[in-house]
Amino acid sequence: MYDFNNIYQPKTVKEALEMKKAHPDALLLAGGSDILIQCREGRLAGRDVISIYTLDELRGICMEDDGTILIRPLTSFSHITNNPIIKKYIPTLGDAVDQIGGPQIRNIGTIGGNICNGVTSADSATTLKTYDAILEIASVDGIRILPYADFSKGPGRVDLREGEMLTGIRIKKDSYENTFGKYIKYSMRRAMDIATLGCSVNVRLTEDKKKVDRVRIAFGVAGPVPLRALSAEESLKGQLISEELLEAASQAVMADVNPRNSWRASKDFRIQLIKELTRRALRSSIEQAGGEF
Amino acid sequence: MKKQLVTCTINGKVRENYIDPRASLSDLLRGEEHLHSIKHGCDVGECGACTVVIDGETYNSCIYMAIWAEGKNITTLEGLSTLDGTISDIQQAFIDEGAIQCGFCTPGFIMSSLPIIESDEEFTRDEIKKQVSGNFCRCTGYDTIVTAIEKTHNKRKAERAKK
Numbered sequence: 001m002y003d004f005n006n007i008y009q010p011k012t013v014k015e016a017l018e019m020k021k022a023h024p025d026a027l028l029l030a031g032g033s034d035i036l037i038q039c040r041e042g043r044l045a046g047r048d049v050i051s052i053y054t055l056d057e058l059r060g061i062c063m064e065d066d067g068t069i070l071i072r073p074l075t076s077f078s079h080i081t082n083n084p085i086i087k088k089y090i091p092t093l094g095d096a097v098d099q100i101g102g103p104q105i106r107n108i109g110t111i112g113g114n115i116c117n118g119v120t121s122a123d124s125a126t127t128l129k130t131y132d133a134i135l136e137i138a139s140v141d142g143i144r145i146l147p148y149a150d151f152s153k154g155p156g157r158v159d160l161r162e163g164e165m166l167t168g169i170r171i172k173k174d175s176y177e178n179t180f181g182k183y184i185k186y187s188m189r190r191a192m193d194i195a196t197l198g199c200s201v202n203v204r205l206t207e208d209k210k211k212v213d214r215v216r217i218a219f220g221v222a223g224p225v226p227l228r229a230l231s232a233e234e235s236l237k238g239q240l241i242s243e244e245l246l247e248a249a250s251q252a253v254m255a256d257v258n259p260r261n262s263w264r265a266s267k268d269f270r271i272q273l274i275k276e277l278t279r280r281a282l283r284s285s286i287e288q289a290g291g292e293f
Numbered sequence: 294m295k296k297q298l299v300t301c302t303i304n305g306k307v308r309e310n311y312i313d314p315r316a317s318l319s320d321l322l323r324g325e326e327h328l329h330s331i332k333h334g335c336d337v338g339e340c341g342a343c344t345v346v347i348d349g350e351t352y353n354s355c356i357y358m359a360i361w362a363e364g365k366n367i368t369t370l371e372g373l374s375t376l377d378g379t380i381s382d383i384q385q386a387f388i389d390e391g392a393i394q395c396g397f398c399t400p401g402f403i404m405s406s407l408p409i410i411e412s413d414e415e416f417t418r419d420e421i422k423k424q425v426s427g428n429f430c431r432c433t434g435y436d437t438i439v440t441a442i443e444k445t446h447n448k449r450k451a452e453r454a455k456k
Binding site: 001002003004006007009029032033036037040041051053054078101102103104105107108190191192 | 294315316317337338339344351358360361363405408423425426427
């Protein structure tokens with residue numbers, strides 16, 4: 001038995017938004033693999049919850065007319081990994097969410113819940129950042145479009161205002177087209193563990209495959225929120241593919257990150273991971289794209 | 294809290310239960326349906342001892358709301374054996390391979406193995422390990438469990454190919 005004060009069970013998104021407006025402090029319950037546990041252990045005990053898990057209109061992945069990929073927020077991690085559109089165009093995202101928890105968690109956990117939790121270790125967050133995801137946020141007053149880059153407000157805090165709910169995650173064609181990427185999660189165990197550090201990279205090479213046309217790098221647990229290494233990305237643009245490029249990238253990202261000591265790992269270890277995972281993920285991305293060292 | 298009717302199919306039978314909307318599926322299955330293969334192990338989705346199959350996918354029933362079960366098709370370990378108590382090949386394989394010691398984790402492991410043994414695809418031992426990576430066993434050291442799943446998968450595949 002979970003410790004709720006009250007549980008509301010909307011049948012449609014419209015109803016859910018009306019309930020969220022009427023009960024602004026109520027928690028939105030998606031897959032529940034974080035919230036239900038925190039209700040039981042006491043941290044979120046005695047709260048009102050709105051269960052949206054059964055709202056199938058918020059589930060699924062499709063491609064829109066202009067090539068934009070739309071992921072509805074209640075899509076489970078395993079459905080993302082096995083989805084043909086994701087496999088074909090953004091396999092890095094499918095691989096990233098395939099490293100969350102274990103099979104049972106990947107069947108219940110949702111991508112919307114993962115990013116709305118706002119934690120820095122969210123395995124989907126870094127790859128969504130590198131693909132410039134755009135969020136669709138709804139309330140009874142209408143829909144607001146927000147770049148995912150602007151969503152994080154601090155540890156565990158995101159830009160969801162009173163009465164709002166995430167209803168869509170979009171990735172545009174010019175963001176994913178001709179890109180090849182790699183997500184590396186470093187954790188103590190290979191399953192059922194939270195990332196000590198996560199690094200997601202994707203590249204687009206020039207036509208002759210000699211230079212990097214565009215590179216994107218993002219980290220989880222390298223700061224209080226998932227973050228993009230924007231200055232490093234800028235400095236690597238147009239560079240020739242070489243071993244030196246990997247080294248330059250691993251140095252450049254240091255200007256963008258802000259890792260800390262925690263019980264999971266020391267700051268020094270995280271710095272080492274940031275450098276090494278950048279090298280490895282960038283090498284893999286370039287090799288997948290057909291670049292040679 | 295006012296009880297609510299939840300209608301779902303459990304081990305092939307349509308079942309109706311009036312439950313507290315705050316209940317977990319494990320509360321429903323173990324408490325109301327008396328399906329004692331469901332273990333309240335960690336109750337936080339880490340040990341896998343309460344694993345059930347819902348519409349073909351594995352879930353930890355301890356972190357699944359009972360009200361979400363409305364209209365779903367749920368299988369527990371009890372659904373694998375016949376009414377007279379004859380156990381299934383996967384259960385027998387666990388016995389034969391020594392994949393059971395204390396037995397607490399066994400129902401969860403067997404339910405987690407179903408997507409593999411019911412599939413015609415090939416699975417490496419590493420892929421089997423990944424499929425059961427959400428289940429804890431503190432006795433066996435896992436090797437015998439992986440072997441039991443591997444052998445049952447190969448056996449069922451061969452049987453299906455004959456048909």
